[in-house]
Amino acid sequence: MLLTNIKVPQEQVSFLQAVRQGLGVEQGLFFPTQWPKLDIDALLAMPFVARSSAILQALIGDELSAADIDAMVSQAFTFAAPLASVADDISCLELFHGPTLAFKDFGGRFMAQALAKAQGEKKTTIVTATSGDTGAAVAHAFYRQRGVQVVILFPKGKISPLQEKLFTTLGDNITTLAVDGDFDQCQALVKQVFDDKPLVQQLGINSANSINISRLFAQVCYYFEAVAQVPAAKRQQVVIAVPSGNFGNLTAGLIAKAMGLPIKRMVAATNSNDTVPRYWRSGDWQPKATVATLSNAMDVAAPNNWPRVEALLAQGVIKRDAIEAVMVDEDDTVLGVRQLYQLGYLSEPHAAVAYKALKRSLQSGEYGIFLGTAHPAKFKEQVENILGTPIALPEALARCAAEQSLSKELPASFTALKQQLLTLEQA
């Protein structure tokens, strides 16, 4: 399967080249122009890992053997994505049963497998920006991997304390930089690194953000797993609400739909950082300064993956009415966490945003799924404040909670970042 640079379509690369390179020229994202059509009923009858391997084989093509892809998926997807019933015809797809308790484990771990195939042990420096969950997933997926240095940029003081502890306490080949700025500045810095060609060459620069297509392909698989768990009689009525920040998760769902998965509608749920819902209404792309919210991982003003959504629309494989864009403010987020708790379901602000957006969108006869992108305990303080009840820590969080953060501070400046990267190379 060839991937095309969305900005510079003459640049076309294979899957492994896209994995190796990360970003195309002029900061263009790689994306396929065609989508494989699959036998959906046969796929939905398969177990998760075997089905995911079949999906990824169809997306990647014959550049990797079926046996290789099987092995990669078996190594990466070692945890489940269960659908938890919350109310009549509403369920939460729980994507937080991996090692870092967030949906990013699917993509981060699969990318580690894909990069090993693409690069072997060739020296690589993975520069990644996080607004909360990507950082930990990437750090754990590449921790102590030979030949790989990971540098994670996060907005200082703007992610939850436990999200931060999960990746800033590891050390070894994981360097973490607390940037004096917001997530968008961190992401812009990562992209700027790709523009410095001598630096890219010298350090073997890559990114494990959803910039890298392997991250997104992996995420397509859990949408199939969601629909596979819906009662057969309801499968043509599925509406999925996605807590959206950088819009990789929504893009992965739309890819699944483009491949034939019966998803009636996708609801892009944002917090008050509502560039997309405003754009969807007005046609004006007007990112505003980021505001800090309870759902901090979605505090993104200029979602990186939006050009990929536009590409799917331009390809004609996704119709405009298949996407609804809904903003959920802070009061409604709090209400969502409380209402879910009253229904007997412990949740957290990101899932609550998706739940509230789903409730606004869902019509009679439809079956609603909202994505549970992170474990509630990652937002212990916020959830305890909202519910007034103590939240127990799973082992992964309890282990790192007491450890010392090893982060260094960094101004939001490319020169300062470059200096850090070069210092790391000399160490």
Ligand SMILES: N[C@@H](CCOP(=O)(O)O)C(=O)O
């Ligand atoms: N919400 C993300 C931001 C980075 O998104 P990515 O999908 O491009 O890695 C986070 O939690 O870090």
